[in-house]
Amino acid sequence: MAGTDEATDCDRGAAGNGGDGFVCARILAERGFRVRLLLLGQRDLLKGDAALAAARWAGPVDVATPEAIAGAGIIVDALFGAGLDRPLAAPAVALVGAINAARVPVIAVDLPSGINGSTGAILGAFVLSSVSFVACRVAVISISFTGVSSVSPVDRPLCHSCPCHTR
Secondary structure: OOOOOOEEEEEEEEHHHHHHHHHHHHHHHOOEEEEEEEOOOOOHOOOOHHHHHHHHHOOEEOOOHHHOOOOOOEEEEOOOOOOOOOOOOOHHHHHHHHHOOOOOOEEEEOOOEEEEOOOOEEEOOOOOOEEEEEEEHHHHHHHHOOOEEEEOOOOOOOOOOHHHHHH
């Protein structure tokens, strides 16, 4: 990954995938990476596992804006997960645009934000990720047009019928 002197942005939304962003930020910080966590949404609205993960994050949380992306050496995309089923709102579209314009490696948690995990449909805008961690889903077909250069299946039994296991 990056050296400890390289800034890592963990951009995350307020739903379940956001919890993954908090976990990622915490683990990277514990391992010596300089991490800046950006939140699209309100921390006090987090529920379940996302709220628990947020409670374990001891660092600051900045508002996710396009301007906040500047200076990142690596971006972890945890804005939206595979459950996204609605078009992105204007603030999220602007943030996705800034992530794509940053020209730094982007690691997508689950799959790139802006892609429906069940159908593979683009929901207004989507993050061009360098690597994506996906389970076997229909949206794996999105790999061919999102710019994803490698696929890393999450820890699940192999299904042997989707692109993530046939490469």
